[in-house]
Amino acid sequence: MTNEENSKEIEALLKATISLVQDPELRRDLWPQMLRKLDEQRSPVDHVPWFDWALAGILGAVLFLFPGAIPALLYHL
Amino acid sequence: MELLERFAAGDLEAFEALFRQHQREVYTWIVRIVRDSGIAEDLTVETFWRIYRSRSRFDPAGNFRAWSRRIATNASLNHLKTARRETELPEDLASAGAADPAVRRETREQIRKAFFQLPAKYRVVATLALIEEEPYNNIAEAMGISAALVKVRVFRAVRILRRKLNSLGAEAGAK
Numbered sequence: 001m002t003n004e005e006n007s008k009e010i011e012a013l014l015k016a017t018i019s020l021v022q023d024p025e026l027r028r029d030l031w032p033q034m035l036r037k038l039d040e041q042r043s044p045v046d047h048v049p050w051f052d053w054a055l056a057g058i059l060g061a062v063l064f065l066f067p068g069a070i071p072a073l074l075y076h077l
Numbered sequence: 078m079e080l081l082e083r084f085a086a087g088d089l090e091a092f093e094a095l096f097r098q099h100q101r102e103v104y105t106w107i108v109r110i111v112r113d114s115g116i117a118e119d120l121t122v123e124t125f126w127r128i129y130r131s132r133s134r135f136d137p138a139g140n141f142r143a144w145s146r147r148i149a150t151n152a153s154l155n156h157l158k159t160a161r162r163e164t165e166l167p168e169d170l171a172s173a174g175a176a177d178p179a180v181r182r183e184t185r186e187q188i189r190k191a192f193f194q195l196p197a198k199y200r201v202v203a204t205l206a207l208i209e210e211e212p213y214n215n216i217a218e219a220m221g222i223s224a225a226l227v228k229v230r231v232f233r234a235v236r237i238l239r240r241k242l243n244s245l246g247a248e249a250g251a252k
Contacts, residue, residue: 006239007232007235007236007239010235010238010239010242011207011235013184013188014188014192014203014207014208014238015207015208016185017184017185017188017189017192018112018188018189018192018204018208019208020208020209020210021108021109021112021209024104024105024108024109024114024117026100026101026104026105026118026121027114027118028118029097029100030096030100030104030118030121030122030125031093031096031097031100033118033122034096034122034125034126037122037126038089038126038129041126
């Protein structure tokens with residue numbers, strides 16, 4: 001059997017195994033789900049956990065008090 | 078102002094109108110790729126979320142349908158890359174009912190297994206080109222690649238399937 005015939009055989013087996021998706025019906029209006037997602041994502045700043053803000057604040061304070069640490073921090077990034 | 082212009086300017090009502098116009102079409106395209114109605118619903122919303130986020134980059138003179146289909150294809154591709162490699166088909170879209178009875182159950186299982194183990198980019202083209210019989214040009218447009226590359230990927234997908242089937246001990250012609 002040539003490669004081409006073999007490929008045709010594989011294609012035929014695939015079609016025989018996995019059927020066409022015929023007229024898939026959207027069962028519900030997705031707009032309410034879309035609106036929820038928009039509301040959730042609209043202000044991502046509000047969703048940053050408080051401890052992330054705390055860490056950022058501590059880091060800012062350390063860098064302000066010890067500016068010599070900045071090159072060391074950049075080196076390790 | 079036209080609907081697409083209002084959408085590009087960030088008008089939520091225009092976005093809702095576009096969503097309602099295109100949600101079925103986007104869902105239908107996605108479900109043909111991922112073959113799971115629940116996941117397709119989530120990916121439809123994800124697609125429109127990406128569309129909304131990228132609205133400022135959309136040219137109102139452009140083709141919204143083609144743009145949304147491309148974003149939907151990328152979202153589906155990302156899902157297939159991150160999802161479990163071997164996913165069972167849900168009952169509503171499963172092949173069991175419509176499968177060719179002439180093909181042995183064992184062979185069908187091996188083909189399904191090999192198919193769902195294909196890398197995502199090959200699985201998408203194989204699904205659309207070989208199962209859904211979508212023209213290469215449409216697939217190329219949706220994936221942002223050339224029709225020639227689609228053809229190459231289909232060829233490679235079939236080659237991978239053939240090798241996997243051989244390694245699983247199935248004959249390509251086994252029925």
